[in-house]
């Protein structure tokens with residue numbers, strides 16, 4: 209465990225004692241998300257060198273007075289974690305997704321939760337379109353072939369294996385802010401948009417399908433932009449893939465477990481769908497190695513939220529949420 213604000217003098221130690229304790233729950237280096245002036249307003253604890261339960265066992269006095277947690281997307285905040293932090297009042301996650309947080313338990317315990325709001329929506333939508341264009345026009349595959357001297361510049365390559373995006377029918381799963389950003393971008397490419405969502409949206413005229421199988425049947429492409437929860441886990445299964453058909457493409461910029469990954473691999477290997485662009489994976493941080501040998505897949509390392517511009521934005525946002533909460537002001541991007 210590190211005490212982030214290493215105190216050198218007794219005065220500084222005393223000052224720190226009066227600041228709200230914020231526990232950083234994320235990968236090494238994640239604590240840099242809390243920058244001055246915000247970082248100076250809190251007593252920051254970082255357990256990144258120890259698993260949280262070990263930190264709690266050796267630093268019970270700290271855990272008992274942690275008032276806020278600042279966490280990252282891949283770092284679960286389960287009921288067990290919450291039990292280790294009896295004074296917790298606020299959880300700030302630097303992610304748009306909240307599938308790593310037991311929101312029901314937070315609600316029950318009266319712990320407020322703030323997230324990344326729409327900070328990453330445009331970047332994620334940009335990446336979705338980038339992945340789709342790459343899968344269709346085989347940019348990464350051609351790049352690899354040229355560099356490995358497997359291919360010379362030839363007119364045969366495009367004719368044999370690349371496809372046109374303009375005019376394609378695209379089904380978006382989850383028409384929240386990210387889904388809408390994807391829709392707007394793809395409309396500019398002349399694509400026809402329809403969607404599946406928990407409910408029909410009154411603010412768009414895109415056709416709505418209440419079933420993902422029907423959405424897949426009626427489209428060339430599926431772009432997954434919805435939250436992961438008990439209802440959506442493995443919603444993209446073999447039935448959906450077969451409905452999408454041989455030329456069909458799946459782009460996933462949401463959460464890996466929306467797709468039944470084993471079935472996706474099988475469909476890609478047997479060419480039962482045309483291709484996939486994946487920024488997220490079922491067993492992150494691991495990526496199933498069978499993807500590596502497939503030329504109809506473009507892979508990206510869960511990068512949709514890591515542009516330089518958005519990193520600066522999220523640093524401000526987490527600080528402002530913490531500051532607002534401890535000044536009794538409304539959270540900037542509340543979840544609960």
Ligand SMILES: O=CC(=O)O
Nearest residue numbers: 281303304305513
């Ligand atoms: O995946 C990234 C996020 O949830 O913000």
